[in-house]
Amino acid sequence: MRIQLLAAAIVLALPGVDQSGGVTSVTATKGxxxxxxxxxxxxxxxxxGVSIDxxxxxSDQQTIRGLPVTFTHVxxxxxxxxxxxxxxxxxx
Numbered sequence: 001m002r003i004q005l006l007a008a009a010i011v012l013a014l015p016g017v018d019q020s021g022g023v024t025s026v027t028a029t030k031g032x033x034x035x036x037x038x039x040x041x042x043x044x045x046x047x048x049g050v051s052i053d054x055x056x057x058x059s060d061q062q063t064i065r066g067l068p069v070t071f072t073h074v075x076x077x078x079x080x081x082x083x084x085x086x087x088x089x090x091x092x
Contacts, residue, residue, distance in 0.1 A: 021047040023067070023087035035075045041085045042068040049088055055081030 024043040031038050041050050044067070051061040054073045062069060067087070075081065 021045050021067075021087070023047070023050060023085050026052070026083065026085040028083060031072065033074075037073050037075070039071045039073065039083060039085070040068050041071070041087065043087055047087045050085060051087075052083060052085045055083050 021044045023041055026039055026041045028037050028039050030036070039052060039054075041052065047064065047067045049061065049063050050067070050069050051059065052071050053059045054075075056075055056077070056079070058073070060071055060073070062071070073083075
């Protein structure tokens with residue numbers, strides 16, 4: 001199965017919100033099978049929550065204590081996908 005990924009970090013700038021923490025990068029590495037990928041989301045702490053859109057119509061979010069954080073995802077079909085991660089101080 002062929003899967004091509006483009007991983008991107010979305011940095012949000014919200015007026016009036018402390019911007020001391022946030023997502024700055026996301027990387028994808030192939031897991032133990034062709035369809036499994038591990039995404040590592042990095043950035044500045046404090047960060048209390050991260051959300052990731054895997055680009056295939058599915059997403060995940062985690063309440064965290066800090067970055068980096070990892071997500072594991074299994075793609076159900078081959079194709080080109082753009083994964084996007086966002087982070088903010090608010091809890092989900």
